[in-house]
Amino acid sequence: MVSVIAEQLSIQYGQTVAVDQVSFEAQAGQITVLLGPNGAGKTSTIEHLEGYRAASSGSSSVLGLDPITDHHKLTRQVGIMLQQGGIPTAIRPRELLQQYAGFFPDSLDPEDLLARVGLTSRSKTPYRRLSGGEQQRLSLALALIGKPKVVFLDEPTAGVDLEGRDLIRSLLLTLRQEGVCVLITTHDLAETERLADKVIIIDHGKVIAQGSPTELMSATSSDHLLFGATPNLDCAALSAAVGSQASETSHGEYRVEAPPSPALVAAVTSWLAAQNIQLTDLRAERQRLDDVFRRLTDSTDSTDSTDA
Helix, strand or coil, X not given: CEEEXXXXXXEEECCEEEEEEEEEEEECCXXXXXXXCCCCCHHHHHHHHCCCCCCCEEEEEECCECCCCCHHHHCCCEEEECCCCCCCCCCCHHXXXXXXXXXXXXXXXXXXXXXXXXXXXHCCCCHHHCCHHHHHHHHHHHHHCCCCCEEEEECCCCCCCHHHHHHHHHHHHHHHHCCCEEEEEECCHHHHHHHCCEEEEEXXXXXXXXXXXXXXXXCCCCCCEEEECCCCCCHHHHHHHHCCCEEEXXXXXXXXXXCCCHHHHHHHHHHHHHCCCCCCEEECCCCCHHHHHHHHHHHHHHHHHHHC
16 A cells, blocks of 8 residues: 655755656555665655645645644554654653653553664663663654554764664664555665665755665676775776776775676786785676665766766
């Protein structure tokens, strides 16, 4: 069942177009991730769907209702996790969850929720004394206390340690199993690849790709070879040795512009061996999500530069 719909959604701040005719759907029982660099339009899109920012044009719905005009009808059905702010600094996690539980006719048990986000031992600690990661986990608990049908999470793992990330990941998977529509914004490509059922890549306010991680990673034709090795290789020498253009796409990540034939793989590995350079990674048919993300966002930047 479709829980969230955006159709040709646009949002402007004065003359600046933050969201440019964005269209997508998010299903119940799935984790949908809005992925993009800073300033891409992710947060503006989420803020509109939460009912806090009007659109300039286009339309949207959350659980069949307009997030702006029907905002009051959605407040008990939607959970929202903000990046920061809005929580009294002296209040304690147990008190805060008990207070929020009173806003809903059928809430989760505050004690159980404290345990699920790993804050039982910190339940009597004033908010201001919690670490950044603990504050993030408490914010997530607040988003879930009312048993929402849709959850909007803005950078849920930002500033969270590994243990906290594991707890958040487990909670998100449980929400999916319970049929909740989970919509996340993030920069975390590895977490996206691990958790997402659907990924929507946004750059410069536009949707430039969407699909499951598998679909996005397999959509690109295999016309090049990707590998990892020591940073700052002599790419000119490597290009001459293998007969195809080689470049360092990011720190220690390389791309050779030729189909990944056995002969090309042998040429690359032979050149590395001759230089006594260790190969750390080799990819051909299946790219990682960060490969796809870099290619798509780099392509958008190049197009914008050309248009300018």
